[in-house]
Amino acid sequence: MRRTAPQNPTDYLPITFPTLMLGVFFVIPFGLMVMVSFFKRVQGGFYEPSFTLANYARFLSPFFAEMLVFSLGLAALVSICCLCLGVPFTYRLTRLSRRAQVLWLIGLLGVLSLSEVIIGFAWSTLLSRTAGLSNLFVWLGLMDKPVAWTPSFAAVLTGLVYQAFPYTVLVLYPAFSRLDPSLMEAARTLGASPVRGFLNVVLPAMRKTLLATFIIVFIFALGAYLLPQILGRPQHWTLSVLVTDQAIYQSNMPFAAAMAVFLVFASLVLVAISGQINRRGGGS
Amino acid sequence: MSLTWLSRIFFACLAIFLTLPIAVIGGVAFNEKKTLSFPPQGFSLDWYWQVFADEGWRSALFHSVAVALIAASISVAIALPLAWFLWRRVAPWARIVEVLGFAPFILPPVITALGALSFWATTGYYGQPWTVVISHGIFFVSLPLVTITLGFATVDREIIEAGMTMGADDRTLARTIIFPMIRPYVISGFAFAFVLSLNEYIVAYMTVGFTLETIPIKIFNALRYGYTPTMAAVSLFFVLVAVCVFGFVARFGDLPKLLGAWSEGDKT
Numbered sequence: 001m002r003r004t005a006p007q008n009p010t011d012y013l014p015i016t017f018p019t020l021m022l023g024v025f026f027v028i029p030f031g032l033m034v035m036v037s038f039f040k041r042v043q044g045g046f047y048e049p050s051f052t053l054a055n056y057a058r059f060l061s062p063f064f065a066e067m068l069v070f071s072l073g074l075a076a077l078v079s080i081c082c083l084c085l086g087v088p089f090t091y092r093l094t095r096l097s098r099r100a101q102v103l104w105l106i107g108l109l110g111v112l113s114l115s116e117v118i119i120g121f122a123w124s125t126l127l128s129r130t131a132g133l134s135n136l137f138v139w140l141g142l143m144d145k146p147v148a149w150t151p152s153f154a155a156v157l158t159g160l161v162y163q164a165f166p167y168t169v170l171v172l173y174p175a176f177s178r179l180d181p182s183l184m185e186a187a188r189t190l191g192a193s194p195v196r197g198f199l200n201v202v203l204p205a206m207r208k209t210l211l212a213t214f215i216i217v218f219i220f221a222l223g224a225y226l227l228p229q230i231l232g233r234p235q236h237w238t239l240s241v242l243v244t245d246q247a248i249y250q251s252n253m254p255f256a257a258a259m260a261v262f263l264v265f266a267s268l269v270l271v272a273i274s275g276q277i278n279r280r281g282g283g284s
Numbered sequence: 285m286s287l288t289w290l291s292r293i294f295f296a297c298l299a300i301f302l303t304l305p306i307a308v309i310g311g312v313a314f315n316e317k318k319t320l321s322f323p324p325q326g327f328s329l330d331w332y333w334q335v336f337a338d339e340g341w342r343s344a345l346f347h348s349v350a351v352a353l354i355a356a357s358i359s360v361a362i363a364l365p366l367a368w369f370l371w372r373r374v375a376p377w378a379r380i381v382e383v384l385g386f387a388p389f390i391l392p393p394v395i396t397a398l399g400a401l402s403f404w405a406t407t408g409y410y411g412q413p414w415t416v417v418i419s420h421g422i423f424f425v426s427l428p429l430v431t432i433t434l435g436f437a438t439v440d441r442e443i444i445e446a447g448m449t450m451g452a453d454d455r456t457l458a459r460t461i462i463f464p465m466i467r468p469y470v471i472s473g474f475a476f477a478f479v480l481s482l483n484e485y486i487v488a489y490m491t492v493g494f495t496l497e498t499i500p501i502k503i504f505n506a507l508r509y510g511y512t513p514t515m516a517a518v519s520l521f522f523v524l525v526a527v528c529v530f531g532f533v534a535r536f537g538d539l540p541k542l543l544g545a546w547s548e549g550d551k552t
Binding site for chain 2: 003004005006011014015017018019021022023025026027028029030032033035036046085088089092094098101102105106107108109110111113114115116117118119120121122123124125126128130131132133135162165166170173174177178194195219222223225226230240243244247248253256257260263264267271
């Protein structure tokens with residue numbers, strides 16, 4: 001069956017339903033959200049149609065600027081941590097036996113699919129005073145008495161890395177498993193140690209993949225909407241948390257929508273950059 | 285030799301990092317009294333039993349599973365014809381629909397959630413139980429879309445040619461060759477969407493948060509209004525469900541290939 005251009009109307013039948021569903025339930029909601037971002041908030045109610053830039057004007061406050069810098073910085077930090085752990089991990093993972101790889105992949109998918117609610121709850125328990133790790137350290141004699149490690153910035157960072165690590169590995173996995181093994185063999189034959197070979201040959205060969213992965217994980221970390229709220233203090237809240245908070249608890253939909261539009265814009269710019277990187281390089 | 289050991293230690297550390305939070309919540313749920321302490325004081329399976337015995341948790345579990353089953357079916361119902369069309373036809377504009385299928389998953393989830401909230405509030409259906417099913421179905425289209433597209437890429441067009449030479453029409457080809465070949469990919473796409481829908485919080489919260497309690501919503505509410513060991517038990521239960529589903533996918537399909545290893549395609 002060769003690929004052919006659709007000729008008669010019935011050829012279009014398969015794509016009608018997907019187009020209709022995505023159009024009605026994704027494109028229209030998205031457009032509505034953009035519209036709402038220009039609406040005016042009504043005290044005590046919801047919002048009313050109008051055209052105001054007031055919601056966007058609120059971005060110009062020092063509070064918003066600080067929060068934005070924090071969100072972007074945190075996402076970058078999470079992405080860097082995940083790459084530092086994930087790159088050597090994925091490289092070694094793809095060199096394991098197939099059976100071991102499958103077991104690891106099942107575990108990673110299991111963690112990846114966990115609800116942010118469950119991850120937040122699990123880490124807040126693990127870092128708490130009553131049931132946390134510090135009890136273990138007390139028992140080992142490393143600490144005097146149990147302490148609470150949450151809420152704190154370190155707790156937020158740990159939770160986010162926990163959530164993003166499996167994602168990082170799965171994004172890196174295809175590229176690393178297709179990496180030509182002869183690259184490393186050549187480096188070894190020429191006398192490089194495995195570590196040197198990895199740092200000087202494998203990593204440079206994967207440069208573009210690494211950069212694209214950094215951006216993808218960055219967007220993923222930017223999307224975390226609960227962990228900063230559960231594991232951190234209010235000053236650790238990110239853009240996504242604030243959008244949720246404004247929409248649900250402050251019932252200020254127009255402002256929430258304006259921030260979401262901003263988030264879309266930022267993500268799209270990043271996706272476009274990562275697309276450009278992939279197109280020009282493609283990796284090995 | 286020492287490097288092998290170093291790498292083993294590194295893997296062991298990461299394994300501990302990944303399992304520790306799960307182990308602790310699993311353990312906390314063994315407490316005899318209604319406290320979250322670890323190591324658990326006393327031993328009881330009551331909290332695990334509570335997940336199914338308690339009216340509230342049981343109905344939340346039922347809601348979650350029902351939503352996830354229907355939502356995953358909707359995702360597959362959208363992704364399958366779309367992937368088929370993209371494979372069968374030369375139509376560059378259809379790529380736009382494909383991008384729309386991927387968009388909700390690549391963008392931060394609050395965006396889909398807020399879009400859904402605006403839409404259902406505007407149409408007046410906000411809070412209706414079925415709205416979350418549709419929104420989840422849309423949210424997770426990208427998963428079956430990735431797996432099924434990968435499935436079609438494995439179908440050798442020469443086999444199809446052979447079938448056509450023997451006089452098979454489109455329908456016969458689809459039934460006897462194409463569908464059996466992509467079936468494992470359809471099932472894995474469904475499984476991915478199912479597990480992620482089970483665990484999804486924000487879209488569910490912004491569509492039916494005040495009318496229908498799913499497990500993640502109930503856990504979050506419990507987090508804010510007082511801990512119970514039941515939420516730890518149900519979390520562990522969810523981890524096990526995810527591992528079983530992915531184990532099942534790995535057992536009947538090719539998990540490394542599904543995740544992009546050694547395939548010539550450009551999809552990840």
